[in-house]
Amino acid sequence: MATIKDIAEKAGVSIATVSRVLNYDPTLSVGDDTKKRIFEVAEELSYKKRLSRKTNTSKIAIIHWYTEQEELNDLYYMSIRLGIENRCQAHDIHLLKFFQNNIDEIKNEDLQGIIAIGKFSLKQVKDLSAITNNIVFVDSSPDEDQFDSIVINFEKASEKILQYFIEKGHKNIGFIGGREIYKDATAKIEDPREQFFKKYMKSKDLLKERYMYIGSFSVESGHNLMRKAIEEHGENLPTAFFAANDSIAVGCLRALLDSNIAVPERVNIIGINDISIAKYVYPSLSTVKVHTELMGETAVDTLLERISGRQVAKKIYISTELIHRESSF
DSSP: OOOHHHHHHHHTSOHHHHHHHHTTOTTOOOOHHHHHHHHHHHHHHHOOOOOOOOOOOOEEEEEESSOHHHHHTOHHHHHHHHHHHHHHHHTTOEEEEEOGGGGGGGGGSOOSEEEEESOOOHHHHHHHHTTOSOEEEESOOSOTTTSEEEEEOHHHHHHHHHHHHHHTTOOSEEEEEEOEEOTTOSOEEOOHHHHHHHHHHHHTTOOOGGGEEEEOSSHHHHHHHHHHHHHHHGGGOOSEEEESSHHHHHHHHHHHHHTTOOTTTTOEEEEEEOOGGGGTSSSOOEEEEEOHHHHHHHHHHHHHHHHTTOOSOOEEEEOEEEEOOTTOO
């Protein structure tokens, strides 16, 4: 495993700066360019595969539903993007990148295909399909009969966390999650983790909705929601929390440590994604690993099949695994 020192050397910054950036220290004053460089180096050093180079003349685009600034707050999507970029580099594919704030520029390009990262409304899907029919969606599947998609079964991932907590004897289990809307504000997006938590906990007669907190999928939101939970429940704070993603979990850890609440002795935390910084935060984060780099690789391979003539749509699920670290036992 790469160390913080390795990241610092490659990013050209101090070890202390890397540590504070990876732990989302709010008192640190560094620019977004520095943060981005550190996060991308951490991701690159976690990227174990060395791909053979192949020649390809395709010109494709990544369309990201986030802005670059938003991506810094949710490294899950950065990891997917870097997986795509590495695969394209290995195949000598001409790759263009568009974020939410410059997405309209794609109309000026002559493309063989698009990889759309994130969640897109029906109107946005229609606009993309007017550019090309060769589209692979990553992390969503707006029309599985027409478009290829690379997705995760978040219900199954959530079940792994809840089964683990229950097997360890936890009866008071909280949930800290987020909700999103499409970028064109046409509809809210239901989160399968939140929905499954309610259904599963109810089936076990363990659902206590007063222990559920919903905000956004960011470190700041996780921190604020955990502080609220601590204030509201005091000594009755749940002994375990399921955080809907690692960014939320990092914020939760910081709030618990600020309140001198021992992790995992008093409160266990498990997130989802296993972003590259999960192993570097304190205490290191238990999480369900989502193979984001494989999602990116698979998206490129699937798009190349489409460009080569495959007509039938594919929906590909990438498996997950529970990773035990210091934030739970």
